[in-house]
Amino acid sequence: MARKRRVYVRRGVDPHLEDPYLRRGGYREPTVCPTCGLVFHDKRWRRDDELSHKLHRRKQTLLQKCPACRKIEDQYPMGIVTLSGHYLPEHLEDIRNLIRNEEQRGAEKNPLERIIKIEEGERMLVVQTTTESLALRIGRIVFRAHRGSIDYKFSDREKLVRIDWHRD
């Protein structure tokens, strides 16, 4: 069950706050994520489908969910981008594409950056992400392409950023 989280204001991405899903030295090599196929190799999670395939068949390969799949399973976002306003419905398709493109672009660099879900309401779109940085990039790209106003709230206690974008 998702737990309730309060937001405390913080000024920027604070490096002392750790991602609880990135346990240091917590994964053995080789490990393959059974859900998305990422490989833990050279101390990093990476997308390498060929290697993933090969490792999957080996007995000594550990099958363990990667941090991104665990956050998605737990519905534990580290970024929440809320887009709202009268402007939104007419530009929904374009904005949705911007968001998906940004996710794909980011995944090439860091495959642990993913969208957990996108919820649509009336004149509203809420995007939950597995990392703060993906949420920040989504906010920035929507703001750059569509103007409007944007507001960032960082949590003081944990890795979580809330971004509110609005345009009427």
Ligand SMILES: [Zn+2]
């Ligand atoms: Zn995974």
